[in-house]
Amino acid sequence: MDVISTRRDFHRYPEVGFTEFRTASKVVELLDSFGYQVIYGPDALEGNARQGVPSEEVLEKSFNRALEDGANPEIIEKMKGGYTAVIGIIKGKEDGPTVAFRFDMDALPVRESTDSDHFPQMEGFRSKYEGYMHACAHDGHTAIGLGLAEKLSDRQFAGTVKLIFQPAEEGVRGAYSIVKKGMLDDVNYLFCQHLGTNVPLGEFHGGSLGFLATTKMVAHFYGISSHAGASPEEGRNALLGAATALLNIHAIPRFSSGSTRINVGVLEGGTAANIIPEYAKMVIETRSVSEETNEELLRRVKNILSHSAAMYELQHKVEIVGKAIPINCSQDLIELAMAEAKQTEGFTSVKPYEESGSTGSEDASFMIKRVQENGGQGTYMIIGTDIPAPHHHPKFDIQEEVLLRSVELLNRIARKLLK
Amino acid sequence: MDVISTRRDFHRYPEVGFTEFRTASKVVELLDSFGYQVIYGPDALEGNARQGVPSEEVLEKSFNRALEDGANPEIIEKMKGGYTAVIGIIKGKEDGPTVAFRFDMDALPVRESTDSDHFPQMEGFRSKYEGYMHACAHDGHTAIGLGLAEKLSDRQFAGTVKLIFQPAEEGVRGAYSIVKKGMLDDVNYLFCQHLGTNVPLGEFHGGSLGFLATTKMVAHFYGISSHAGASPEEGRNALLGAATALLNIHAIPRFSSGSTRINVGVLEGGTAANIIPEYAKMVIETRSVSEETNEELLRRVKNILSHSAAMYELQHKVEIVGKAIPINCSQDLIELAMAEAKQTEGFTSVKPYEESGSTGSEDASFMIKRVQENGGQGTYMIIGTDIPAPHHHPKFDIQEEVLLRSVELLNRIARKLLK
Amino acid sequence: MDVISTRRDFHRYPEVGFTEFRTASKVVELLDSFGYQVIYGPDALEGNARQGVPSEEVLEKSFNRALEDGANPEIIEKMKGGYTAVIGIIKGKEDGPTVAFRFDMDALPVRESTDSDHFPQMEGFRSKYEGYMHACAHDGHTAIGLGLAEKLSDRQFAGTVKLIFQPAEEGVRGAYSIVKKGMLDDVNYLFCQHLGTNVPLGEFHGGSLGFLATTKMVAHFYGISSHAGASPEEGRNALLGAATALLNIHAIPRFSSGSTRINVGVLEGGTAANIIPEYAKMVIETRSVSEETNEELLRRVKNILSHSAAMYELQHKVEIVGKAIPINCSQDLIELAMAEAKQTEGFTSVKPYEESGSTGSEDASFMIKRVQENGGQGTYMIIGTDIPAPHHHPKFDIQEEVLLRSVELLNRIARKLLK
Amino acid sequence: MDVISTRRDFHRYPEVGFTEFRTASKVVELLDSFGYQVIYGPDALEGNARQGVPSEEVLEKSFNRALEDGANPEIIEKMKGGYTAVIGIIKGKEDGPTVAFRFDMDALPVRESTDSDHFPQMEGFRSKYEGYMHACAHDGHTAIGLGLAEKLSDRQFAGTVKLIFQPAEEGVRGAYSIVKKGMLDDVNYLFCQHLGTNVPLGEFHGGSLGFLATTKMVAHFYGISSHAGASPEEGRNALLGAATALLNIHAIPRFSSGSTRINVGVLEGGTAANIIPEYAKMVIETRSVSEETNEELLRRVKNILSHSAAMYELQHKVEIVGKAIPINCSQDLIELAMAEAKQTEGFTSVKPYEESGSTGSEDASFMIKRVQENGGQGTYMIIGTDIPAPHHHPKFDIQEEVLLRSVELLNRIARKLLK
16 A cells, blocks of 8 residues: 555545545555454444534535545445544454554645645645645545554554544544544553644654643524514514624633633624524634633633523524543653654654643544543654645645654554554 | 792702702791691602612711701601602682692702802802702792792682692602602692793793603622632623623614613722722613603613623622603693693793603603593693703703792692682 | 516516616517617616626626526627616607606515415416515516506607616615616606505505615625634634624614614624634614714714724725615605596505605615706605515515506506696 | 831821822931931932822822821922832942842722721721721831841941832832832842732742733723713713723733733723713723733723724723833842841741742832843842731731841841842
């Protein structure tokens, strides 16, 4: 299997969260061909524990598109409705611990650049799905996972390897459903990783600081429309409620317990100039350095939403569509990863983590927490690559030489722990 | 009794709502001297039905001041605690209907002008109580009432005359307590009147259009203070709740059922720059052409207050401190009054009412409504006088020649109805 | 020409404001066939004076659709870009005044009902353009205009008849551009009319009260996006600015000069939970009984928009997309129309106007005002028809018998004034 | 001089910022009696660089009260208008560096407890000025400064001692005016200190972490009043502008550059329910870990104030009434102070600083910065004392045994640096 052409294939067919039918189908086929036991569909994730699942219509449209673009019909039949997680398991010759690696597969709703200096455009593997793009390196992550799968198919180790291919990391929506299904329960060591994140090619971090607890939600306000000229008093104005909520959510105080973030990222409501708006929708997120503070932010946001609605005699509903918690990397694994990186060609700068930390969020946090709760260890590593444009940007790209050396590094790490 | 010097005496000692101890004491003494049956104190008003009663401290201070300034101790002892209504009743030689006149007695918290061209200053009867002033002609109203009382003391009529001297018209706080006590229950004809209101000397209106229903209230928000630097999240910010309420109260929609008005006239809260504010107070009023719409406005204001408080986890309380309803003058009385005015010297322009109507409010409305509910009739008349400055202004004044002709007019009206 | 089948043809092909290519093409052809001088395209309206013109893309798509559905290519070539007004002029045998009638042609973005009891569905003339519908009777208005055109083609009158077929009445966007082009400058008498408006079949009003001055506008706020977790302070939040504007626009005070209305009917902004929103759009309208007060409302709305934007360091733009003024119907024409209605079969109840007035708006107001400014007269008449559902509703319909009697009435009116 | 009875005397006559006439007069007299060169009045501070100076009326009243309570008339004549800083300078027998100590003298507007278990009540030195109290230990600070002055009056050292007695530390209003006058320009070593701050008796910190940059301001909004019923549209509503500002100031985003704080601590406006409010006042503060971010917060607050005012066509004014910057204690001085504390009886726990830092603010920061800019060193020390109630609380008190050991410690520090 060629890691680079595999990555380019994924890049060409970007699929967003819970619609990774084609990508997951390819992963199943390859893991199977390498001799792995493969778990997927409803066996690999708990359906009700997913968050922000697309509409039936979107799921079906994506399903059909995947079929047209070469997904295996028998395999994806089992993934219907957005059950797009895949777990590959392979046992070594001897007994030993279980080492897991996690790879995310989903793309983003970003229109990829057509500029002639954009490498995927130049080389002919730009996104075929207009308006969607692998702009966060998950195509590379998945390809690395498959490269690692092939290497470990020799079974020359003591213990078990578990490769977790996750849907819907964007919006932190998918990982928890895999944890909930019990897929992490037997894992002793868990490694998650990301390419890029402002770390240059050749640099490697054995862990990470500062992933924030976060909750993403959608609030719906339901009022009553009426004619704005003839009977304004008969309406119940959903936009007045929503605007009040928006301002007051932003006015939630700073916390002395540490950094917090709050954003109302989307507000949409109303239909016409002369109609009292009967519906409004808001997309909101909270973040904090601690789960506890994030829960308090969430409680306050919900309270503001509830009373902003009631103030205008509106009905309302809040849907949680994404959630992540902070990550505390296990010190032993950070050091082990650093030691292996130092011996892997291509890594010239090896650090435990960026002191300044991150302000992003990752749902791998649920996986690492579960492993640690069971007495295991986990870490979230950063593998540097120069990037021509920031993550989530139309011109985002990675340097492909990072792919093979990442495979090599993960392979070393796995074998080190499995004697 | 000299009407003009009586008015000047009241002008010199202005007493605001429910503190009219000295004024009411003089009224009691004079009515008594004219042979009237006099009802006052708790017999004349229902204590619990008063609104916006001053604090115990203010009541006591005013009481003592009245004592010093010549109020009759025995009389005002009965008025202690703000029971400052006085009703004078006199029966004619023969049986007949009951005709009532209402006069308001209270002054305003306005500092009277010391300008040399201000007539009360010039003539030496400027307010002795600094910061308080008869700036709405109630001194004149009360003097007219006493002048009328003297005239009717001859009992040369058939029926009963009832003269109602009311406290606390300003803020529409007193009339309802007199109605509630049953004082209007036997009245067949009720005449209320006001001097001025932009109607020139010599003009008279037999009725009025457009007094609005209104409610005045005070809202209190109770939060928790905390240090704004050290632990902002521990506070519950009363000012954020109040500012949210203020904006949203002003955003209550227009009503297609007719004119409405809403105002948050006062907002006060907080103690220092570095303290999360724990308390805020708002003074609010609603107005509308109909009682029903005013009730709906009040319901919405209360709902907004309640949810603005709850949004910030504040306790809150709403006190109603004043209330009036619209006035529908009885057509027959308008005409009767006009007919008498035409025959009274000094009235050169006689109209039923101002077409453009008023946007003010009057708690005489409760009295008129009660009389009309019982099958009687009522009206609210305007007696013109030129004024050098608007009502409630430090240089407000009336032309004193209006006083005697008003006495004469009311006398004619009474005798007309009592044969 | 059959008025009913002409109405059904227009109903089947509903075209919204400035895209009435097929409708206007049919109007041109028929007027031409009746011997009228026909003015259309840029000769009939001032392009820059139109408001709320659709995008180039929408215009082109509608143009092509009209071609497919039988519009005359040569005629609509002249209407390209949304120049869809048509004026038909015919001179009588003798000299005399100019009498004009105005008919509006545009449909609405409403999806027509498919219920089996919906008359157009039953009779097979339901809208062919899904999502668009004649739900305000303009199909009937246009058919009446053509029926009248045919009647008057006998030229048995003294003077000139001018039939004005107007685009884009919905949103009050089209009339002013025809006025601006001078099309009303020679008119002595102008009659505008509407079917329905809650007036039953058989009833007729010679005039109308209470059309409000109105302005419709779209406000755009342009900020800067940034990552809500990593660098919230680098963003300039368009939604915070828009929510502030929305609340404060609704808090604009009542006016003592008469009824006002204000509505923010649409607010949309932002892209994702984790992005500081960089763009927001609001659709707003003001209404008032007077042009002057409406201008003051508009000034205050613009001021609030401007400072809400600047408060968040946003750029902004306000587009006026619709505008109307009040209508003062000429008393003489009201009476003339009533007199003729009384003599027209089918009108059993004839009134000058509804006392309670309207709270709607009409851009025919600009036409009537221009005629009156030049010393002419104008009126806006209501022709009753029962309707199974309100205007703008998916099941709106008219009773077709109203069409011929309307033609007859307008014919009588025209001939009365032209001797 | 007895330090404890001196402290009790100051406690009994608490004077708030820039009214410390009696206190400063006593300081001048004592320093003079110890042989110090004494600078005070306009020679000791730059009048225009003071912030939040009380009104003329308050200054005069306090001045007269001080006279009555024993202030030296000649001395305080020079302090008239709030020039209440005092600097004492004494040269040792030999040349050497200049070592300065800073003591703050002002009290707080807090009503002191009358509880029988409140030590100053029990011992008869409770505040004589009702509503004012030394609730932040500045009485102790000043007494320590005078104790130190007496000790160092032996001149047995090499160099110069400068004792700075500062007005108006509360509200961070006074220090900058002393810096601006050049009083710190010749200082090589500066020691500031505070009693208490949650550090127990016996503990000592040689420095402090985390004093925040802060700005305190008062915003005034000036509108136009009008009658809320008769002509609401003629008003320009200061409270609507202020409430809008308040909400939006609280909605200023978090900064990724570090902790920030924002508070609107006071909002007051309006006069009566039926009047459109013409004036409103807000008291606001910002805080941040860096001067730069605090300046950016201030810029945004001012921008919001400006546009909230303009949105309602209000005039406005922003007064800066207090300002402080972060403190970076010089490491050498922290260690020197710790070394001396370890040798001073009574200090059993000696630390460099509290790791968790402070979120308070101190205008000694300007003094320390000036000394450091000139190549000198400065630190802010904490001297522990148990307290029965928090700082600024009516029952705040210190343990008086801390006073003498503080004098001893400062004396050791001075002599250490002056050989």
